[in-house]
Amino acid sequence: MTGFPAFTRVGYNLLIVMAYGLIMAPVLAVMVISVFDAEIISFPPHGLTLRWFVNAWQRPEFADGLWVSFKLAVISTAVGVPLGAMAAYALNRGKFWGKGLISSLLLGPLAVPAIICGTALYIFYIQAENVLDRDIVGTTAGLVAAHVLLTIPWSVRLVSASMEGLDQRIEEAAANLGASPMIVAWRITIPMMRSGIVAACMFSFIQSFENLELSLLLIAPGQITLPVAMLNYLEFRIDPTLAAVGTIQILFIGILMLVTDRFVKLSRVF
C-alpha cells in the first residue's frame, strides 16, 4: 500500500485546483474576453486587442459611473461603519433586553436577496414620500441610506468578531491607571479593534461599490453608478467593452484588498 498516500495526495491537490478553478472561472473568463478582437464573442478569438479598454475609457458613462460609484461607496462606508461598530459595541458590552432580536435584525440584509431589499425600499420610499411630502427616491440621501443598509451587517459582524477576542482586563488596566470610560474607548478599545474596523471598511466599500440591485431602483437621473451604467450599455450592445470595464473593476478591488492587507493581515480577521 506504499503508493496509496501518494495517490491520495495527488487527488487532494487536484481537488484544490478544481475548487479554485471553479471559483475563479468567471473572473478569469471576463478578463480573457476583454482582449478578444471581435464584437460578437466567439471562440477561438480572431485576434487580441486592447481597443475595448480604449472604448470603455472614451465612453463617458463608464468614467462617470466609476466616479459616482466610488463617491457613493466612500460615503456609505463612512456612515455605515461607525454605526455598525457602535452597534457591535453595544451588543457585546451592553446588558439590555432583546439583544438577540436586534442582532438578527442588523444582520438581516445579508439574508434577504438584494433585489427584494431594493424593491421593498423602493415601495417604502414612495410611501414615505406621500406621507412626508418630500422627494426620497432619486435623491443622494435616499441612495446613501440604502447603501448604508448594505454596509451595516458586515460592519456589525466584523467588528463584533474583533471585540470577542479582546481581553477586557486590558480595558480594566487602563481604568485602573486613571482612564475614564470615554478615554478607555478612544485610546484602548478602538485601537485594539483596528483590524476588524479596517476589514469592515473594506467589505462595506466593496458591497456598496458593486451593488446593482438597490441602486437600479433608487438612483437619480444623471447619477448613474457603474453597475447600472453597465446594465444600460448591455441593453443596446453586447461587445467586450463590458468585459473590459469588468476587468478594471476586478483589478480595482484586487488592489484595494492588497493595500488593506498591508495594514491589517486579512487572514487574521477571518
Next chain:
Amino acid sequence: MQGLQIENLEKNYNDVRVVHGLNLTVAEGEMVALLGPSGCGKSTTLRMVAGFVEPSGGRILLNGTDISGMPAYKRDTGMVFQSYALFPHMTVAANVAFGLEMRRVPKSERPARVAAALDMVRMSKLADRMPRQLSGGQQQRVALARALAVNPALLLLDEPLSNLDAKLRGEVQHEIRTLQQRLGLTTLIVTHDQEEALVMADRLVIMEGGRIRQAGTPRELYEEPSDIFVAGFVGRCNLIEGESQGGGWFRTANGALLPCIDTAPALKPAMLAVRPEHINIDNENAKGIPARVAGAAYLGSQIEYRVDISGTTLTVMRNNATTGEQVLPVNTAITLNWPTTAARVLPRQ
C-alpha cells in the same frame, strides 16, 4: 488612618452570596495575601477594592477615605493582572507612561519617571519594544512597572505569577517582595499558590466559601491552624480521624492511641493534625507508636514515606541530611514518635 480597611464587605450575584461580611486590614507598607482555592471569593474581593465589581454591602477605606462608591479610574490603586493586560498597540515605554498621562503628570517629567519605573524592574533596555515581542516574564515586569510608575497608595496583585514557569516564578517572588519592602508599598495579593503567599506576604488570609477561615503570619497559620481546612491548605498535613481523650492522648478511629497536645476538655469527635516533617522514624524496638512502612519515594532533598499505624496511613517526610541514607524497604517494622506540641487536636467539620 493609613493603609487599607475593609469593613463588612459583601457581594451577592443574584441570590448567591460570594463574599460574606469580610473584615480585613492591610497596614501601611504591609503585604497581605488572600489565599484560597478557586471560587473562595478572593478575586472578587480584590476586584471590589480595585473598583471593577460593585460591593453589595460594607465599606472599603483607603488611607481613611471611603472609596466604596468611587469609580475605578478615580481610585489610587495600581493593579497587576494575571494576564498582564499590557496595551498591545503601545510600546513598553508608552504602556508605563499611560498612567502618568492619565494622572496629568507634566509631559517634561514623564520620561524620567518611565525610565525610573523600568529601571526598577530591569527593563530599561526593552523600552521601545512592543508587548508581543516580550517573553511572559518580561511582560510581567512591564505590568509591574506600569502599576508602580504612578506611585499608587495601594498595590493590587491578582495571581501575578501564575502564568510564569516554576523557576522564573521563584525568582520573581523574591524580586517583587524586595521591591515592595524597599518602597514600603501597601500591597494586597491574591493567589491560590500557598508557597507564593508564604514567600511574599507579611500576613496571610485564608479564605474559603466567601469567608475568612484564618488570618495570621505564615508561622501562625502553619504551626497553629485553627481548623482542618487551614491545616490542610497551608503546607501538607496528616489529618487523622478520631477523638481526643484528654490528658494528651488521642484515640484514632481504628483504636490506636497517639500522643497529642493536651486539650483541657476532651474533644470528640475530632481530627488530629500532624505535619509530615514533624514525625520521627525510629527502629522497631524504640519507644513510641509501632508502625510499618507502606511505601517510600526518594525525592532528592527528602524521602517521603507512607506509613501504616494499625490501618491509618500517614505521610512522613525525612530530610536527606547525609549522603547515602538508605530508603527503608516496604513492610519494615518501625516506631514513630513526635513532640506532643506537634500534634494538634482540631474540631471535625
